[in-house]
Amino acid sequence: MAVTGAALERAAPRRRRRVSGATRLGVALFSPALVYIAALLGLPLVLAFLYSVGDVTVGSVGYEFVGLENFRSVVESPSFRRALVNSFVFTIASQVIVIVCANALALALRERFRGRGLVRFLILLPWVAPISLGAIGWKWILDSIYSVVNWVLAKMHLVNLFDPPMWLGRPALAMASVIAVHSWRMIPFSTVILLAGLTSIPKELPEAAAVDGAGFWRTHFEITLPMMRPIINVAVLFGVVFTFTDMTVVYILTRGGPYDSTQVLPSLAFQTGVLGSDLAEGAAISMFLVPILVAVAALMLRVAHRAEVV
């Protein structure tokens, strides 16, 4: 007893010293990254908030607190209301398309077959190639005069080649085009995430169901889909963030036009705050992204937490 006590006493300080040395090393290794993130993510985040409740323009040096003035003038502008609605339409429509297509595609790609590698490469192209370049490719495909889509539709006698649909020039068509191109971009991403989830489902389960006489659809909806729920959640959460906060597709295809009909919150913030030099209103518009981001972050933590517990 006494011996153990003495041994413990002797061991304890040494152990403590070693732990604290290790901790110090850990802090030293970790702090450069933390300082960098605080300076270039934390600080701008604080500034974004300050700008949104202040009076700042590109030329000005001073800062004056104006409360919710910027938000009031933003909310009153028809462009903003249009952009807010468009952002939700853009996000929800493209995510519905993406999840349905990605599900079908992931199921179809699940089993190995000859040429799967090539097919995977082709399918992934929209995601791995720079989106600004993919979008400009679509701008050519949807050109007002030389659109290949119109040429094909004209051959099928669905459109008149001399009065073709202006894919990017009419409000409803432009919105549909922007949604379609963004979905095109996101389908590969969701597909590979769902594939990762599919491979983790034990093969025996759907097979047993099939042996028991359940058909494809029943097996799919009653066994495979419920088991894929967590991974579908992950794909949707990332998809929502990458869609709601994106302006690349809109900016390149339509610049938000015609008449703000495809304007979304990020592109309006860019137009107001960067091109229009109204930092305060631009920052206020950007602030409307925050609730969605916070919600997604909270849901993601729940997904991560649940996975850890189970």
Add this chain to the structure above:
Amino acid sequence: MGGPRRSPLTRLGRWLIVIGFAALLAFPFYWMAITTFKQTSDLYNVEHDPFVFNAAPTLDHLRLLFRETLFLRWFWNTTVAGAAVVAITLVLAVPAAWALARLTGRFGQQLGIGIFLTYLVPPTLLFIPMSRVVSWLGLQDTLWAIIVTYPTFTVPFSIWLLMGFFKAIPRDLEDAALVDGLTRFGAFVKLVIPISVSGILTVVIFSFTLVTQEFVYALTFISSAEHQTVGVGVPIYLVRGDVYYWGSLMAACLITSLPIAVVYNLFLDRFIAGFTVGAVK
């Protein structure tokens, strides 16, 4: 493999989905290739079948792209910025990830998740204040503006990705190195880093491709054409007024996209592991 018997209908359906989607998703790249080699008079004729060459293929658009535009300059800028961002990312993320994975216990895991969440902060939320920060640093309209800011995307995701790699290394291995007289830091440099090469390579590819793919910050911070990256230079500056040089434009898109796509494709499964940690066991 095998699996249960599939009805011919299911198999047909599967093939239709696979081929249909592959064609649809890859179509714009095929279209870029066709456009690149078509003569201008062939491109701009509504009567012509756009799927075939109605006139002899030409290299004119490529010639224009390489000789009379800033394309090569943009390519070079992207490479330089990419290399610099990779270097900064490795210096910041590798030690931090190891520290979080190993040394600070449960707190490390929580901090790791916190850092991963910062990856969700989008450039469209920060571009306005960030442009102020960039001008305080005196970096506006230089390549440095993006070299300094892009690690805000790459560092958080890379820390998260590398934490997974480092956790997979048995602790005993490091302890054995300590017994052999190495310091903990020595064990990290001489033992952990060499066996984590594939994880580190994943971070390298991720960071480099991000530089080629990012659009918003480069568009916001860099205002002159000669300092741009490919991702902004091609879609913005290859358009003069209202005139789109479609042949050269599509050539530039294709030439840039394909190599990035090939490399990214090789490492894709590891990136996806970063996104799905927690939801897939």
